[in-house]
Amino acid sequence: MSNNSVSLRQLRAFIAVASEQSFTRAADKLDLSQSSVSTLVHELEANLGLRLFDRHTRQLHITQAGAELLPMMKKAVSDIDSVILSSSELKTLGRGRVSIAASSVQAALVLPYYIKQFALDYPDVKVELHDVAEHQVTKMVSSGEVDFGIGTESVNRPDLTAYLLSTDAFVVVMRADHALVHKRVLRWRDLTDVPVIGPHVGNPIRDRLDQALAIEGITLSRLYEVYLPLTMVGMVEAGLGVAVMSTALTKLATGLGLVMRDLADFDVRREVSLITHADRSLSPTAQRFRDILIRSRFEAFQN
Template identity: 75%
Template sequence: MNVSLRQLRAFIAVASEGHFTRAADKLNLSQSSVSALVHELEANLGLRLFDRHTRLLQITQAGAELLPLVKKAVDDIDSVIENSSELRTLGRGRVSIAASSVQAALMLPRFIRQFCIEYPGVKVELHDVAEHEVPQMVRMGEVDFGIGTEADSKLDLAAHLLSSDAFVVVMRPDHALARKRELRWQDLADMPLIGPRHGNPIRERLDSALQAEGITLSRLHEVYLPLTMVGMVEAGLGIAVMSTAVSRLAAGLGLVVKTVTNPVIQREVSLLFHAGRSLSPTAQHFRDLLIRSKQVLAEQ
């Protein structure tokens, strides 16, 4: 059976108008074309849909029973076509992003606002999570893409570099290290440090780089979220080794941020995608917005 959408539309038009010529005018087709389409549909279905007399056209019982079903099928197809057009032109849709709490708070909001002004019909969902959850959410298909640190094991993930952060020490202004002109990693050896837990991609990047230099750091306090780390520093519980992404937040609380040298260690901030999945048009546009804004991100 090879029923076409043109045949179904012709059937609906003829049933609605009760006349082949008026149906042809409605469809902007010739009368012979409409008649042929209805004949083809009847042949495909094995049913007579209309009784044709010299001056009378009457829908059969079979045709009358099929008509509401055909109308619904055509309406559903029209809805699919309309929705796909809106998705393609970004008249509607959804973008889902996972990012660590700092990136979600300090980097993405301005881009979300810019995107929503340009495409008001698109909903942007931002998942602010712990750093180690970002690649996991991308892998599981819970989000379109993530903003985070590229993991070493990335066979199922693709990454596009956006910016890089240096590792810094965040401390209170009255801390002894705040008066030093230059900080070295050896200066932190005996300090009560605050940092992320094991398994955090940022910690793994830092520990791996320091291990190559023969340096090991110990954390007195281990927590998940950067905001908690900054709060603990502000409360005088120790100093935190973090990335420069927290600088604005730390400065807002009156804390001191110092880069550690010998060596200066950086971590990369990337767009993370699932290598085996295509992005929707809306997600592609948001991704492209971030990629075009790499210089702005680097300045942040």
């Protein structure tokens, strides 16, 4: 066998000649000159060290070796064509998958809006949304389980990159009949004497809030500690206390008839970031979704 590599053009020429049983008709089919097709077949025969056709003055017959190789070569060309088509579809977002990890609030109240818009533009791309606990977002991005994540946990590690999407203010969520509703000016110290519902220690949102309040000498005592924001809202609605939550929960809280109040003495905010792996390239589909989120910076939910 020759050291030269078998080329896709050689395989296509051989298949066309075998199909048409003529160099002339094969050349027309491939839109090449007859001499070019003949050269390609000769090169393939030289590379394989086999005669593929018996050539006579007016007749052309495929050899036994050529007949045995023909099905394999057709499959090889078909497989390569499928790879080329798939890569083209991925590049143009004609197919593909985007996998996102997000905290429950972002997954439930923010991302569905963007998933719908993306699906209208790219209906054949599958979007997988993993609604997980806040601390799991960075873990899933780091391990490669998802393309990127949306979270509020501070990212200070070399394997991850964070793009700021938005900032949310912390507000007090309470029932409309709660005593604090009637206070003209509500301050953080007003919350030290009422039952507060909040996340467990170690939750990045709680840590951000507690650190900011500690600077002002304020400590909130949580009567109830739960994991999910939906549970917090439900407990507030049941009259078990008030909750300090971000404005991302506005739609859910007001839907249950609850009141959200700003705190007048100082503003505490949390950052919502898009988190990617620093050393891993995104697919064209994931990159397009990421770019949409970065450009929008969650602007649909800033009001």
